[in-house]
Amino acid sequence: MFTILATDGWRVLDHFVQVLTPITIVVVLPVLVVWLVMRARRHEVDKKTEILMKSIENGAELNPEFFNVTTRPKSVKDKLMGYLTTAMVTGVIGLITLLAQVVYYSTADLWEDQSCFPLVFMCISGIILAVGIAFLIVYFVGKKTWARELAELER
Secondary structure (H helix, E strand, O other), X not given: OHHHHHHHHHHHHHHHHHHHHHHHHHHHHHXXXXXXXXXXXXXXXXXXXXXXXXXXXXXXXXXXXXXXXXXXXXXXXXXXXXXHHHHXXXXXXXXXXXXXXXXXXXXXXXXXXXXXXXXXXXXXXXXXXXXXXXHHHHHHHHHHHOHHHHHHHHO
């Protein structure tokens, strides 16, 4: 009886780990990222509050601009590099998943069962690849359009 429980226990544990992995990636990882960003913002607010309290204690005048969020405007070069990075990431992901699916479905004879799952997954990979190609086009058109601004930035 204990051998049956032991083998079923390992099977249940294996199934639990298989279920837990996607849940961790889909739920826990985004929650962790949001928590880290919010913690960093809270730390920034706490530091500004501490500086404000010290300046009130010393009787100094307060500058309202100090509390504005300071983000530097993106330059044309930064925007273009963002487009290029997005194009490369989405294009490579789309291409790799599309090629992997073509290889897998061609060797597994899954086309004979008449299900639409291979076609749906290939369409999703194709859409991701198309988004990558679109961002690459935006990069090259933007590079051509903003050539004058890029030349001024390099000087």
